[in-house]
Each structure stands twice: as C-alpha cells, then as structure tokens.
Amino acid sequence: MIRTHVLICGGTGCTSSGSMALKEALEKELEVKGLTEEVKLVTTGCFGLCALGPVMIVYPDGTFYSMVKPEDIPEIVEEHLLKGRPVTRLEYHEKTGDHHAVTSLSETTFYKKQHRVALRNCGVINPEVIDEYIARDGYAALGKVLTEMTPEDVIKTITDSGLRGRGGGGFPTGRKWQLARVIVQDGGKKYVACNADEGDPGAFMDRSILEGDPHAVLEAMAIAGYAIGADEGYIYVRAEYPIAIQRLEIAIKQAREYGLLGNDIFGTGFNFDIQLRLGAGAFVCGEETALMTSIEGNRGEPRPRPPFPAEKGLFQRPTVLNNVETYANVPQIILKGADWFASMGTEKSKGTKVFALGGKITNTGLVEIPMGTTLREVIEEIGGGIPNGKKFKAAQTGGPSGGCIPASLIDTPIDYDNLIAIGSMMGSGGLIVMDEDNCMVDIARFFLDFTVDESCGKCTPCRIGTKRMLEILDKIIDGKGELEDLDRLEELARYIKAGSLCGLGQTAPNPVLSTLRYFRDEYIAHVVDKKCPAGVCKHLLRFVINEDKCKGCTACARVCPAGAISGSVKNPHSIDPAKCLKCGACIEKCKFGAIEKK
C-alpha cells in the first residue's frame, strides 16, 4: 500500500538540471531498500521555482527539496522515506532572516502571493496519466458542457467571466467565440486551433502548461468546439518543445482511448478530435494568420486582416484560435462559474496571469498572480528581489513586442490596460528584470536584432524599416551617433507601426520607443558624451589603471590577450587604448581593484 508520494519535477528546467537522473537513482534506491510497494514516484510538470532545480516534494508531509543531486538520494531514502527524518540540509531555505527551513511549498513567499488557476495541476499531477487529471476534476467541465449547457450558455459563461486572450493581445475570448459561432458558411465546417508557438525570448508559460497539464488544453479545445460548432482542432506547437510534444501526443492518445476525443463523446452525439502540427521555429508563426497559413502547409507568412479568422481562418473556414494559457483557464471557469473567475483581478482584466520571471532576479521561474498585483510585489516579494545588492532599474514585459517599465512605475498594478498606458504590453508573459548593470540602449538593440532576424520579409516597413532602425542603434552603440538619430528612430518607428502588415512589425519598434521614453538620458549619454553609463557598450568604454592603487604585480599584463598592458615590476602599469579589446580579463585578475571602466 502506497503511503508516500515523491513528486519529481519533469519540466524542461528541472529536466535540464538533471531531474531524470534523480528519478533513476531514486528508483534504484527504493528497490534496494524494498520500498517500492510503499513509496510512489510521480513525474510532474513545472513547479515554478526553476532556479532551484531539480526540485522534488515528498507527500503527505509536503517537504520541499531543492537542488538535489543523485548522490543525495541514498540519504533521502534512508533518512526521510525509511526513517521519517527530513534531510534538513536539502530543504529549501528562504533568505528571510529567520533560520527555520521552509518545509512546505505553500509557506514560501514565492508561492504565498501566487494564485494558481492555469497552473493548478502543474507540479501536482503526472501529466502522462489521464486518470490523475480526471481525479482533479478533469473532463468534468466537458461533461457539464455537453450534457447541461447549450453552446450559447457556454459562450455567455466565458464572456461573463471576462477572460481575455493570454497570448498578448487581450481580446475578449467570449466575443471571439461568439463571432465564430454566428458565422455559418456552406457546409458549416469550422475549426478550433491552439497557438502553442511561444516565441518570446525567455518565456515558457505555455511550455510549462503543455508539459504539466496537457489535458486541460485538450478539454478546453473540445469545449470551444462545442461552443462554435466545430469538430476538428489543431494545436500548433514549436518543434523545439520536445517534452511538450511528447506529452501532448500521449494525452491525445489517452483521451481518444477513453472516448473523450473522437465520436459521440459522453453519448451526446458530439464529435471532436485534435491533431498536432509542429512549427519550425519562426517567430512570425505565433502571429495568428501566419500560424494558420503554416498549418495549411504553406510558408508561414501573415495575410491581411480582415477577413478575421472568425470569418475566414484555417482553410478559409471560420476558426477560433486561442493561446495555451487562455485554454487552460476555460475548464475551471465552466466548473466554478463566471463569477468566481471575475472575482479575481481588476475591473477590465479578470483572473490571473502567468509570468516567466527572468533576468536579474533571485527566484527565476514561473509565477501565476492575480491581475492587478503590482510589479513591486512580483519582483521584491515573489521574485525575492535583485541579487548581489544591485538596484532595480527596469522590467521588460511583452518580449520583442513590448517595452520597459522603469523603476519609477514599480507600483503599477499589472493588467492589460495599465501596461499599454505606460507604453509596454502584457504580451504572453515574459518578464525580464534588469538592474543598474544593464544598458537600455543595448537592451533595445537586443530585441530589435531579434525582430530583424525574425521578420518574414513579406512587407517592406517591417523588412527594411526594422533593419534601418537597427543600423541607427548600432551607430549609437559604436559611439558615432548624433542627436538627430533619436528623432530619426522615432520617425521610423511611427512609419513601421502604421505600415506593417502584421503584429510582428506593428510592435517591433516598441522596445526602442519605450526605452527612448523612459531612458532618453542614457541615449543622450551615448550620443553626446560618448559614454555608456552602465558600462556595457564596449566601444564607449575605456579601461584605465588607477596609479594610486596599482602595486605593479604584473598579473594584469600577463593575462591580457592583446598585450595592451605595459609596465615594470612594482611600478604602476598602463593600458594602451589602441590595443585594448575591452575583454575585462584584467579586471577579474587585479586583486587591488586598480583597473576601472570609464
């Protein structure tokens, strides 16, 4: 009889920090100690605290172990699983001052402020076992919809809940479904599609849902199919997400075996089935019309809207296309009601949002918070603040389409409309934290470089305009910029936003515009003073040896790869700026802090 469950994170983060090796070691050790009949191993989706991976939880006591190594397994099995004494040295300690180990996950400040709706099963169930999903009310929403509700009821519930698209645009989901429902073309064939082509650098919300709770997406798509009158669904998922694809395939197979996908579901005569389509990694395929063009078997390029997908989508038929996280909310809304969902969040943004926390932050990982939580709560409390005593400078949301939120706006409640008002956007949920060591011009350049690479080339403003903007930024970073360049950037940005065919081009200038808006002084420092205040842009840096501090130990001269440092023993050295590569090797080597970046 099973008395203990050991949950090991099988998300992408922990898998790459070695959780599968842990699992093997545990299996072996349980065998040796004869505990296989008493202790059950469960591989789950992402817990969220990826920075501490690989992580595992032991139930029923809920002990949370972080950064576990295979060498630790014999001790955990012997001490904890056999003798009931948790291995305290491996328990997660929060850096809060008091020294008691936090043993239960929900006690940590990382989880305390979170509210898990879309992620409710991630890190709790084994995503490869449909029965575990069913045990947590899985497919009950589909059952309820098919046996108790009309399609109009379903759409009304989703509309009343206030759910908006989690992929970034924030379009009301219920209205989207309604538009597709009312359009009836000859033959009546319609489609439901799922956008799992998550492409923002550093974002992995959808990935974690697909890996941790794939059935929730399948169930919601079937519900959408019933609501609009479709019997076929497509999931467009990146080929770079191997674990997500594998678990989706398993989930679809299991759902078909149980008759939860296929014909005559629950004996109601409703038919629905789902197919996977793998994307080859083009960022533009996350744009809805390009995504559908790609599913149809063509090169992934956007097409003009209107007609909108609700009218002419996949194969020219009415189509509902939602993002993974949007779907993950749907079964919960059906079961718990529109009022329950609408009770969370702000006036115009209901429910919760998942963010992938990254950059200069202590707890990198995945968090789900009610809409309206302030950026300060996310960064200082849930995220555990900025490491190494550095100061918070800005947060970037919305990836290459979004913008920066400066430190002065850290108390802004996060919702769709507030973020747009301050020149950023919700985006799909990437949240990259930057400290004083980040140069904002360099950040803007990074994102623009990304969009230049990813522009599909179909329309001129995006293909050529973004390239011209990048050239201007390069000029500024090289120290050859002039003040007029800042105006040129803004002018070009206006044309690109107005003239581009799809969302990629229309939003591509945002990172530049928002950094220009909040960090113009940094641009001016680059252009006028030819200085990079954060010390990032190499061409604007000078490495200098402080003669008072230099002891003449020659360590720097020996490590310099360019032979740029000269001087004799016990006398102050000097750097030849013409030869210096600005690699920083000398700074790392100097024991006296004598080398300065200027």
Next chain:
Amino acid sequence: MKSLAELAAIKARMQDKVAIREGSGNIRVVVGMATCGIAAGARPVLSAFVEAVNAADLVDKVTVTQTGCIGICQYEPVVEIFEDGKDKVTYVKMTAEKAKRVVHEHLKNGMVVEEFTIGNK
C-alpha cells in the same frame, strides 16, 4: 466514454490516490521510524495504518506519516495521533493488529484505545 458515470467512476477510483498530495487530513498519524522504531517493528505498523485507513475510507480525513526518534525507545514502536483541538494521543508498543484496532475505534469512531496508550504502561 459514453456517460458521465464512467468519468465519475474513474474520479472516485483515483481521488484517494492523489489526495495524499493535498494534505487535506486534519488527523495526523505519526509513526516513529528511527532505528529504534524500525528495530522494534515499526514498518509493519506503518503499513497496517496505511492499509487500514484506506480500507476504512478515511483517506481524506487522516494523514499517515513518519517521524524520527521520539525519545522513548523502550516503548517503541510508538505512534502519536494529532487532531485539531484535541490532546495528542501516544500509543506505545504497537503491532499491526493493534494498529487496525486504533484505526477502527479511534480514527473511525473517536474512541481512544486506552489500553494501548502510554499512560497504561
């Protein structure tokens, strides 16, 4: 799947198996499983508790877990039962048979099995 009843059946069958991860029980059965406890036979006691709690359908009320040495090694196997708002009950020199009675009389019907408690030794 042709009916909601089938879905409900799977849910009922599986619910106990995942309930352990929710820590929902307000009664905690803690079995001392240090070296002294194991040497005195705590493992079969633990297994008996887990099985009897499942058999009595008490999974959503009772959490069976372990702890280290409680410090009264001569009385091992020791089992302590914690319940919100009630005094802790300490059972000593437990066996699998005694465990079944504790589950039936104490956990299910709320009657402490006085003869097994530490006060009776």
